[in-house]
Amino acid sequence: QEEPLIFELDSPGASGVDLDEPEEFAPRLGGVARQGRIGLPGLSEPEVMRHYVRLSQKNYAIDSGLYPLGSCTMKHNPRLNEKMARLPGFGDVHPLQPQQTVQGALELIDTLAHWLKELTGMPAVAMSPKAGAHGELCGMMAIDAALRARGEEGTRKRVLVPESAHGTNPATAAQIGFTVDSIPATEDGHVDVKAFKAKLGPDVAAIMLTNPNTCGLFERDIIEIADAVHEAGGYFYCDGANFNAIAGRVRPGDLGIDAMHINLHKTFSTPHGGGGPGAGPVVFSQALAPFAPLPWIVHEKGAYRAIEHEGESTGQPFGRMTAFHGQMGMFVRALAYMLSHGADGIRQASEDAVLSANYILASLKDVMSAPYEGPCMHEALFDDSFLKGTGVETLDFAKAMIDEGYHPMTMYFPLVVHGAMLIEPTESESKDSLDLFIATLRDLAESAKRGETERFSGAPYLAPRRRLDETLAARKPILRWQHGRNEPASKAAE
Amino acid sequence: QEEPLIFELDSPGASGVDLDEPEEFAPRLGGVARQGRIGLPGLSEPEVMRHYVRLSQKNYAIDSGLYPLGSCTMKHNPRLNEKMARLPGFGDVHPLQPQQTVQGALELIDTLAHWLKELTGMPAVAMSPKAGAHGELCGMMAIDAALRARGEEGTRKRVLVPESAHGTNPATAAQIGFTVDSIPATEDGHVDVKAFKAKLGPDVAAIMLTNPNTCGLFERDIIEIADAVHEAGGYFYCDGANFNAIAGRVRPGDLGIDAMHINLHKTFSTPHGGGGPGAGPVVFSQALAPFAPLPWIVHEKGAYRAIEHEGESTGQPFGRMTAFHGQMGMFVRALAYMLSHGADGIRQASEDAVLSANYILASLKDVMSAPYEGPCMHEALFDDSFLKGTGVETLDFAKAMIDEGYHPMTMYFPLVVHGAMLIEPTESESKDSLDLFIATLRDLAESAKRGETERFSGAPYLAPRRRLDETLAARKPILRWQHGRNEPASKAAE
C-alpha cells in the first residue's frame, strides 16, 4: 500500500484536535484579518497517527541497522538522553524567563561548557551555534574580530583550506568575505606541509584544518602547522567533526588550535533526527576567547547569570549568532551522555571507534582498495580501483549495500581520492555486527569482480523505492503539493 | 537479515547497565546463596535496542493498518492515554502506600467506577478483575455467592450458554463448578427463546449471554429473556465484550442484566499490547452488588478510602480476585479516553462503529455471503458459502489478506456459522480506509471465484514468515531456548 500525501487524505472539516470556539468577542486585529481558506487538510487523530507511522516505516535508522557513514558519525543514541531533555525543567522553560527562575538551566549550560573546555583543553567556549557549520561561522567570525582588534581586518583576507576539507569550510570562509586558497595533499593523505608553508604570508588570516582529517588520518605534523601559522600571524581553525576519534586521548588545546567547533550529535550522541537539529559549540584559545559571541553564562555570588549584552561583563563579544542560548535540547542530551560515559568512557569510546575502523580496514583491504596505509583513525577510506574494469561504479556498489540491509557509506568524499568510499563504523557496533558487515562487503566486492553487474546497476531492488530520478527533480522542481495537481509526478511527467 | 534470539547474541560479561558493585559486606542469606551461573546473555544497550526494534518491525499493528477482527475490537489508542498513565502520581505509586498518600489514585478509580456505572445503568462495579475472562469469573462468583446467601448453592448448578458464546463463558462456568448447558440459536442468528425457556428450571443458576451477540446482532428478545431467567430464580450474566456497539445508546441495567464485565481495551481503548495487559471491571445489579469482591473505594468525610477487608464497610464480599486494586494503568487510560470522548463522543463512537460495520456488510454481501440479513451491530458476519467449489478455504482467504496489507478477520467464529468470517471495522477507520478495505476484499472474493487458488493456498507470500507449521510446534513442543540447542528448528527437525 502506497502512502498518500497528507493533503490527499483531506476530509474537509475534520480535525485531530478538539478545541472549543471562544465566546464571542471583539477582535482587535486592526483590519488585517485573514480572508479565505488556507488550504490545510482535515484529518482525525487516528489518520494522522497512521500516516506518520507508515512514513516512518520507509526509513532506515541507526536503531535498526549499522550506518557506515564516514565524516557523519552515526552512533547509538541512548534513550536516557531523550528522557532527560523532556524533563519539564529543561523542555518547558522559556529563554526569556527571569534568570532566577532558570538557575538550573544556566547551570546545565555552564556544566556542559566545563566538560567541553576540559576535554579540549581550551579556556573558553561559545555555546550558541546551532550546528557544525554555524560553529564554523562563529569561529571564523571570532578570528576576524581578533584581526580587527589588531587592525588587520583589511589586510588578512586569505584562508588556507586543504583540498580534502568538508564543503562547509570554504563556504563559511567565503560567506564572511575571506578568499579561499587550497592546500594540496601529499600522496599519503596528509597536508603537504611544505606547500602549506609556502602559502603563508602577511595576508593569511587563518588555516582551516580537519583533524583527524577526512582521509581518516591524524595530521602528524599538526603542531608544526600550528606553530607556522601562528608565526605568520594567522589563526588555526580546526573542523571538529572528527573529534570523536580522539576525545579523551588528545586535547586540541595541546595542538595549538585557536578555535574548533564540536558537533554534539557526532561526538556526544544527540540524535541525527533525519537531518537535524544539531548543535555546534565552539571552543576558543586564549587569543580568541575575548571575542566569543553573546550570550554566555557566568557564575558569581552563588548564582548563575546569562550575559546577554556587551558591557554586562568583561570581553569584547563580536556579536550574536542566534536569538537565544543555543540548542538547549542538545545540551541536555550531550551532558547526559558525557556524565554516563565519564572521562574513562569517553576515552574508551574513542579507542573503540578507532579500533573498529582499523578492523574494517584490515579485514577488507585485500578485496577492496585502500589508498593509504593504516593505521587509520575512526574512518577507513577506500577508493574505486578495485572496481576498475568491473563496470561497477562507486555509486552502484553503495546502492547494492541497501539490498543487503545496510545504509551506504559516504561516497565520493574526500574529493582527493577517486571514487572514495569512507567508512566509519563508530564505537556502537558489536564485533558480530562488524563481522557481518565485513562479510557482506567482501561478498559484494567479489560479486563485482565476478562481473555480476546487474546486482549493482539496478540496485536497490528491495527498498521502498528503486533509484530516484534526481535530474528530473532538479530540472523541473516540484517543491510543494498543490490543489488540482495532486496526481503523482509519474503521470504528470508523461 | 534474520534476527537471532537474544541468547544467540551473548557477549559473556557484557551488560547494558552500569551498576557499581556494593562495598564489601556480610550477606545475610542464611545459606541459600545461588551457586553457579544462570545462563543469561550479556549485551550492551545498543545491541538490545536494535534487537527489539528489529523484532517490532516484524509485527502488524493498529497504528499501521486496519484490524478487521470481530469480537476483538482493535481501535485507535490515543497517546494522550499513554502519557497520562505515566504521570508519576499514577505510574509510580505503590498499592500499599498509606492511603493518605494516594488520595488521587483512589479518586481516579472512584471516578472511573462512576462512569462505568452511569454508562451501564448499574449500581455497583468491581474494579479489580484483571481481564475480561477474569471479570467473567468475578461475575459468576458473585452469582454463586448470591445463591449461597439464598441457600441454593447446592441445587442451582446449571448455567445456560448459547452455542455462539465465546469460549471463556463455558470455561469460566466450569472452573467454579457449574455445569454448562447449551442453548441453540435460531436460523436468524438469535437465541432460540423457546428452547431457552424450555431449559429453565429450579437447578438453573444463570444464563450467560453476549449482547450484541457474536453473530453481530442485538438480541431483540433480551428483556423477555431476562424476565424469564429472573422468574425462574436465576441470574443474568452478560458477556460485555461487545458493549462498544451500544455504549451511550443502551444501558445494560435497563435490559435486566445482573452482571457484565467490561473489556476496557475493547470499549475504552487501552492498547492491546500484543495480548495484554487488559482489564475487566464487572458491573452488578442491586441483587448482586452486596457480594462484590474486595477491595473497593468509598468516599466519606472528604476523603477516599480503600476497603481492603470484610467488615470495614457494609457488604458481604465474596472474597478477593487479585492482590491489589486491579489494573490501575488501564484505568487511567480508559478514563482519559472517556473524558476525551465525553457522553456525546461515546455515543457517536458506538454509532460510527455500527455504521461502519453495516457499510461493510452492505458493500460486500453481493460478492461474499452473509448468513443473516442486516442490519448488524458493530460486526459484519460472513460465511464461506461464496467460496464453495473454489477450492479456497476461509483460512486461505484470510491469509491472502496479509499479502494485501491487512490483518485477517476473525475466522471460524462464531461456531454456529460454517467457515465464519467476522469483521469489525470499529469507529476508528475513515471512509477512505473502509473503501480501500472493501475494494480489496471484493478483489479477493472475485479472484477466488475465478479459481486463482495459488494466490490463496500459499499465502502469505509477502509477510516476514510464510505459513508456520503449528502441528510440528504442538507435537514436539520447544518452549525455550537452550544452550547447545541453538540451531534453528529447521535443522533440528531434519
Add this chain to the structure above:
Amino acid sequence: MRYLPLTTDDRAQMLAAIGAKSVDELFKDVPEAARLDGLIDLPRRQGEMEVERQLAAMAGKNIPAGQVPFFVGAGAYKHHIPATVDHLIQRSEFLTSYTPYQPEITQGTLQYLFEFQTQVSMLTGMEVANASMYDGSTACGEAVLMAHRVTKRKKAVLSGNLHPHYQDVVANLSDFGSYKLVTEPPCPKGTEGLAGEIDEETSCVVVQNPDIFGHVRDLSALAEAAHAKGALMIVVVPEIVSLGLITPPGEMGADIVVGEGQSLGNGLNFGGPYVGLFAAKQKFVRQMPGRLCGETVDAEGKRGFVLTLSTREQHIRREKATSNICTNSGLCCLAFTIHLSLLGEEGYTRLARINHANAVKLADALGAVPGVNVLNEAFFNEFTIETPKPGAEVIDALVEKGVLGGVPLSRLMPGNDEMKNLIAVASTEVNSDQDRAAYARALKEVLA
C-alpha cells in the same frame, strides 16, 4: 471529535449505501423501552489540554515513590527502570499489536515471548515457563488448581507466611471450586514447619520465598516431604530480583514456581498491570494454564514461533479448558524481557547484590534505633521490624516526616494481635545512604 474519522458527509453517504434513513434504523432491534434518546448524564467531550489538567490534578494528590525516601514492598517493589525499556514498549508495533494468533505477521511478539519463557525458566531453575499470567497472586491461584489437576487430589496446604492477599486469591478459587484448603497461621519468626500438614490427600504445599516477613529459607526438605506423600511443592517468588542471589526454587525441588515479575521493567502502577510468572517441570506442561509460545518452522523451513498447545485453552476446549484465561500480560512481559536483557548475567546478579547490601545496611540502621527489633536472621531486600508502638501509627507518623517507611503487617492481617507492632520494610537499589539516614532519624523521632 478528534478520535472519530467519519465526517457528517461520510455518514450520510454510508447510510445511503446501506439503504438506511438514519443510524437509528440500525439500532431497531433494541427494545424501545431500553433505547436512550438523550445523552447519559456525564460530561461532554473535552480537548487534550482539559483532560490533562484534570488527570494531572488527581495525580498531583499522590506521593510518587521516586520523590521521597521509599521503603514500601510486600509484593511490589520500586526499582530503577532503564529508559530504553519504556521507549521500546511504546513502539507502535508492540503497543498496538493484537494477540499473535496470526504468526506470520506477529513474529516480533512471538519471539519476545519465547525469550521471556526462556528467561523465566532460567531464573527459576525450571524446565518450562508460560507466556505470563495476570500477576503473581492469580498465578498462585492457578498453580494450586493445576496441582489439583496433576495429582487428581483436592487439598492444598498453604504457608501462613504466604502473602495474605495471595492467600485470599487461592482461598477464593478453592472456595468456589469446592477444594480443600489448610492454611497455617503466620509465623513472624520464619520458623514455620509445614511438612506435618502434608498427607496422602494433599495435592500441593504452597510456600513463599522470601516470605511475607522477608525470611529466606532453604525449601529442599519441604520438597522432599511433599514428594514423599505424592504432593507437589509450589514456590511463590514475590520479588524476582531475589533470584539473582538466592538458590532458585527449581534447585530446591519445586514442581511449580510462580512469581511476581513487576520488579523487572514494570512500574509500581498502584498495583497493576503486573506480570505473573509461571514455570513448571516439563512433564506437567499440558496441564499448565495460560499461553505458550513454541518454536517451529515456516513453509520455507525458516525458524519461526507460534502460540502452541492451545488445545489446553478455552477458545478450543471451552468448558474442558485448563483455565478460563485468554490474556497474558504481553507488554509487561516485553518490559521484563528487555530489562533483563539489558541487565544480563552480570547486571542481574549485581543488582541483586546491591539490593541485599542496601537492605543489610538499612536493617543495621533501623535496628540501632532504640526500641526497634529486626526479626530476620536471613533476608533478601525486605525484612520485618518490631516497634514499641503500633506499626500503622508509626507508618502514619513517618508520612508526616516525608518517609514512606514500609507496610504495617496489621494492614495485611487485621485482627491478628501478633502483627500489631510489625512493619515490613523493603530497600532496593534506589535507596541512597541519605534515604536510609532519613528513615532512621525519622523513626527515632517518631518513637521518642
Add this chain to the structure above:
Amino acid sequence: MRYLPLTTDDRAQMLAAIGAKSVDELFKDVPEAARLDGLIDLPRRQGEMEVERQLAAMAGKNIPAGQVPFFVGAGAYKHHIPATVDHLIQRSEFLTSYTPYQPEITQGTLQYLFEFQTQVSMLTGMEVANASMYDGSTACGEAVLMAHRVTKRKKAVLSGNLHPHYQDVVANLSDFGSYKLVTEPPCPKGTEGLAGEIDEETSCVVVQNPDIFGHVRDLSALAEAAHAKGALMIVVVPEIVSLGLITPPGEMGADIVVGEGQSLGNGLNFGGPYVGLFAAKQKFVRQMPGRLCGETVDAEGKRGFVLTLSTREQHIRREKATSNICTNSGLCCLAFTIHLSLLGEEGYTRLARINHANAVKLADALGAVPGVNVLNEAFFNEFTIETPKPGAEVIDALVEKGVLGGVPLSRLMPGNDEMKNLIAVASTEVNSDQDRAAYARALKEVLA
C-alpha cells in the same frame, strides 16, 4: 560501559586481526607531546540512576512554564502540544535516521519534508518554502543575504520593531560580510514609517509582524514602496499561530517570509532547538539557502521524493554556495508538520482565534489595573503594557507572587530609556481565566 558493545576479548581479537599490539599503536601519528596518558580530570562513568538524579536536580531548580500562570513570549510561545506529536517524533525510524541523502531508504523523512514545505507555503501565502533553517533569527539573517544576492545590492533596511536579537543576528552577518545596514529606532506605538529609508541601493526592507511590541500591521503599502525602488520586502513572523487569523505576508506583497515555527509541535526548550521557516517567491528559488525537497519518480515510475537543487549547497559548490548551511531542523519540522496536520484548517484557525481571544481578555484585565496602560490598538496574542514602575522590577516582583508575567523590554533593549517601563505580555490557549485573574491580582499588588 553500557553503550560500548566491544568486550575485552573482542578488542584483543580485533587487534590481532589488525596486527597491532595495542590501541596505542593506532594512535602513533599523534605527536608525543600531545598524547594523554591518563584520564582527563572529569568524573568517571555513572549509571543511569545517578545521571538521572543529577540532571533532575538541575531541572528542579527551574520553574517550568506549565506550572505557573505563564505569559512570556517575545519570540517563543508556550502552546499545548498533542501527545501524538512527541510519540511520533520519538519513533526510532525518524529520531535516529540520517539526513536523507539516500532517498530510496529515507522516503519517510523526505515525504514529511515535502509536506512541511507545502504547509509553510500555504501558511505564509508564498509559492515555495525550504526544508527549514536553524530558527527564526538565523533564517532572518539568511533572508537578508539572499536579498543581497537576488538584487545584487548591499544595503538592508531593518525595522526598529524587529526582535532585537534578530537585529543582532542580521547585524552580525552584515558586519562580517561588509554589507550596509540601516536600522530604525524602536517605535513602541507601532507607527514606524520605513518607506522613506528605502532607496535605489536598498536590497530589502525587513519588517516583523506582529512586531516585538505585538503590533499587527498591514504591510501592503510598504511592499509597494520597496518594489518601487527595486527592493524586496522580507517579513518576519515570530509566532506562526498568528497566520491562522492574520492576512499572510504573501498577500501583503512579501518577497521572502521567514519565521519561527516553534509554536507548532515544539516545546520552549529554553531557546532551542526551534525551527526556522523560510518561504519565498518561486522565481528566487535558486537563490534560497538551505535544503529543498522535491518530487520525482523512481526507476519504476513511482512517485518519490529527493533532496534537490543541491547545486546551491556547500557540499557541491563549496565557496560558491548560497550559504554554508548543511543542516535543517529535521525533527522539529516533523513535529511542526504533525501538529499542523492534527490541527487541520479548522483546528489551526480556531487555535488562532482562541489565542487572540485570550490576549484580548488579558489586555482588558491588565488595562484595568490602576496605572497600567496597554499600548496596542491591534495585536494577536501578545501586547505591550506600560507600568508606573520599571518593567524588570515588576517582573521580578511578579515572580515572587508565582506569576511569570512577560518580558521587560529593557531586557531586550538595555540603555533605551523609552523601554524602561514596558513589558511584552503574551497569552495563548494554555492560559485559563484563573491564570488571567491571578496575573491581574498580582500586578495590582505589585504596583500598589
